[in-house]
Amino acid sequence: MIPIRRIGFASFDSGDIEKSVDYYTNVLGLSLLDRVGGTAWLACPGDALSVVLNASQHPAGEAAHCGQIGLQIGPQDDLAEVEHHLRGLGLSPERVSDVGPGVAAQVPVTDPAGVRVCVHNALPPVPRAATCGVVPRKLGHTAFFAPDVQKTVEFYQTALGFRVSDWIGDFFVFLRCGPDHHTVNFLHGPVRRMHHIAFELNDWTHVKHACDELDRHDLHLSWGPGRHGPGHNIYTYHTNPDGIMVELFTELDQMSDESLGWFDPRPWHKDRPQRPKVWPPGTPTTNFWGVARPVGINEQRETNAPR
Ligand SMILES: [Fe+2]
Incomplete structure (x- = not known):
């Protein structure tokens, strides 16, 4: 088994993505890495990717839904070994490529709590411009x-x-x-x-x-x-x-x-x-x-x- 090294990201479905992006950039001070269609990728200074926001049809006033987190193996570790290990446990992970900034490829599997856990290789933090806000590490x-x-x-x-x-x-x-x-x-x-x-x-x-x-x-x-x-x-x-x-x-x-x-x-x-x-x-x-x-x-x- 290849052990997980650290958390990668958390992904949210938000009913008001403009408000969400404003909070994570202007209040928390994360860097906006990219924004395509209804998805925004953001990072703290110590991460390649920290938060993914997806525009959804959540009713106004309802809390955003976090149904997915990323967990990182080492940069040189082999994702194929992770897939093999998970299949040996009776699970059915299917590798996904071209995920977005901070994740080259990932192997998703759903935990017993219903959270989609996406195992991926760690990438180095992205150089960032100065921003305002809290700026967690x-x-x-x-x-x-x-x-x-x-x-x-x-x-x-x-x-x-x-x-x-x-x-x-x-x-x-x-x-x-x-x-x-x-x-x-x-x-x-x-x-x-x-x-x-x-x-x-x-x-x-x-x-x-x-x-x-x-x-x-x-x-x-x-x-x-x-x-x-x-x-x-x-x-x-x-x-x-x-x-x-x-x-x-x-x-x-x-x-x-x-x-x-x-x-x-x-x-x-x-x-x-x-x-x-x-x-x-x-x-x-x-x-x-x-x-x-x-x-x-x-x-x-x-x-x-x-x-
Ligand atoms: Fe806590």
């Missing part, structure tokens, strides 16, 4: 509701080589494919849909800058800043004009040496060493700094899971 992770979290975890481990970093109870799992504590997350929910998309910022100062940028565009935080337990990242959450919850984070735990089995020590860790574990639901797991998840954040309407 890279796409960090995606989180989805999944009706069967355990089955979804098994798929990511077996088919794609992910490792479990942490659980909250038995309903929220964090999976890594490289040094970052998590690249894909899944939490129990009755229907499949995106929980949030997360972009990495440089440091705490960048978080402050991001909050001021959001305010300048009349977008305000729904939660944070705070520090999560799993991953120990400083976080903020806001809902973008597409109705998607967006996390901007920094200081995510790193496991720079998998053979050790613990995350690189940090002053705020309470376990030494900090190994993958099961965290208890509720505060302080969700926020070391003490402010619990506010009632009214959209994920609470569609999950039965306690937290």
Whole structure:
């Protein structure tokens, strides 16, 4: 099996692509790589491609739909080996070429949560002109509701080589494919849909800058800043004009040496060493700094899971 190295992109169907493009370029500060017909490709400075936007017939006011993510193998790795491995598991991946900027070819497969996962070779970041806005360094992770979290975890481990970093109870799992504590997350929910998309910022100062940028565009935080337990990242959450919850984070735990089995020590860790574990639901797991998840954040309407 060729292991996944990092996340590539997330693809959204948006009912108002003009509004979506405006948010990702002028507020988040991603570079617009290309725009053809009803599709726009955008990237953070550290990515070859971070976000794909597709114009769709979604009713006005309905949240954009994320049905596809890209996951990257190494630049020299062979996609044919990925296809062979997935076929050996009884799956039916069909290679697609000429995908668009940042992706030369990809092998799509649908995970048990219903998300289309497109495996492709990593390409180097694209040189970019200066832009305004937050300008995250890279796409960090995606989180989805999944009706069967355990089955979804098994798929990511077996088919794609992910490792479990942490659980909250038995309903929220964090999976890594490289040094970052998590690249894909899944939490129990009755229907499949995106929980949030997360972009990495440089440091705490960048978080402050991001909050001021959001305010300048009349977008305000729904939660944070705070520090999560799993991953120990400083976080903020806001809902973008597409109705998607967006996390901007920094200081995510790193496991720079998998053979050790613990995350690189940090002053705020309470376990030494900090190994993958099961965290208890509720505060302080969700926020070391003490402010619990506010009632009214959209994920609470569609999950039965306690937290
Ligand atoms: Fe997150």
